[in-house]
Amino acid sequence: MTVVSNKGIILKETPKGIPKVDEHFELVHRTIDIENLKLEENEVVLKNIYLSLDPYIRPVILSNPASVGKIVVGYGLSKVVKSNNPNYKVEDLVYASTANIGWEEYSHFKSDAAFTLKHVNKELLKDTPLNHHISLFNVGGLTAYAPLMSIGEPKEGETIFISTAAGSIGQIVGQIAKIKGLRVVGSTGSDEKVDFLLNELKFDAAFNYKKIGIDKGLSKHCPNGIDIFYDNVGGETLDITIDHCSRFARIIMCGMTSQYNITNPEEKYKFKNIDKVFLKQIRMQGFSAPQYKGTDFEKACRRDLAEWVRAGKLIYKEDVSVGIENVAKGFVDMLNGKNIGKAVAKLSD
Structure with missing residues (x-):
């Protein structure tokens, strides 16, 4: 194997709002001599096939000053091309269990x-x-399945509302809920995504919050209240939805994408309906996907998702950027809500 290209994306500076491709990222041209690279004990070299482009990268990695000047990292799927580790052989397909690809x-x-x-x-x-093994059968699927089952405790006939319902996690949550016999309502940011939710994923109702707003959308589509709210947005969306929740509702807090790009604490959303959490005896709980690692929920997740995919009961749509040159653009487009389904980047076959 000769010297090959090893282009990468570094963070040029910490973004203050939504990152911009040319301003905050830089494509650096490098090479790697895999054949002559001497590996220490247990080291491996990976050829990266897919990268997972996730919202958490913005608040966790891109807000860290220590990330400036370094290769951006996240979840991904790769092939082993050189190994000095007995656990990994050349040609093995692997994924990162922590965000370090x-x-x-x-x-x-x-x-x-x-x-x-x-x-x-x-x-x-x-x-x-x-x-599908980048996210659906990995951290993405677990993020959707485990908290829905453990915190949401879904019961047939209940109504679930999902924010960012056409995104990587929302699409899985909604389909699991349908399989479990729930009435599923989703909000999203375009008519094209509404069409995707209604006609491809078979949601019971969906609306474009940019056109009619969360309050009017929930009043129309959830007239009898919400039993489970799977929230990816936070901020005003969470506040308004609390007002529409039924007594004993369960709120699953997956993310706060509406707040990720706010750097001034004074600009963070101030809640108005938070008192209704105890007045309605609502359970509101956050989680971290790794907390479910090694649990019965993880085993059930892998079993059920695989069964549903094979049976055609679960569709998993991906929005794919091709080539290392388009990774930053794909990531920024995802933050701006331009993706339908899971945002990924394909680097190689």
Whole structure:
């Protein structure tokens, strides 16, 4: 193997709002000599196939001053091309169990970091697409499934409302809820996405919040109240939805995308309906997907999602950016709500 390209994306400076492709990211041209690279004990070299472009990267990684000048990292799926680690053989397909796959064509994993890599399930891979293993059969699927079941405790006939319903997590939550016999309502930011939710995912109702607003949308589509709210947005959307929640409703707090790009604490949304959480005896709980690792919820998640995908009961739509050159654009487009489904970048075959 000769010297090959290893282009990567570095963070040029910490964004103060939504990042801009040319202002905050830089494509750096590098090479890697895989054949002559000497690996220390337990080290591996990966060829990155897919990168997962997720909202959490904005508040967790891009807000950290220590990230400036370094390759941006996240979740991804890769192939082992060189190994000095007995747990990983050349050609093994692996994914990162923590967010440490670089936005680069190849990644050199040191000995400690290598142990965060997990093998792609070979049996599951036989009849499921490889790209589903970046998120659906990994952290994304667990993020949707486990809190819905453990916090939401869905019951047949209940009504669930999902914000950012056409996104990577919302699309999974809504379909699981339909399978469980719930009435599913989603909000999203375009008529095209509303069409996707209604006609492809078969939601019971969906609306474009940019046209009619959250309050009017919920008044129309949830006249009898909301039993479960799976929230990806926070801020005013959460506040308004609390007002529409039924007694004993469960609110699952997955994300706060409306607040991620606000750097001045004084500009954060101030809640008006928070008192109704105790007046209505609402349970409102946040979570972190890793808390479900190794639990019965994780086992059930993998079993059920695989069964539903094989049976055609669950559709998983992805919005794919192709090439390392388009990773930053794909990420920024996702933050601006231009994606339908899970935003990913494909770097290689």
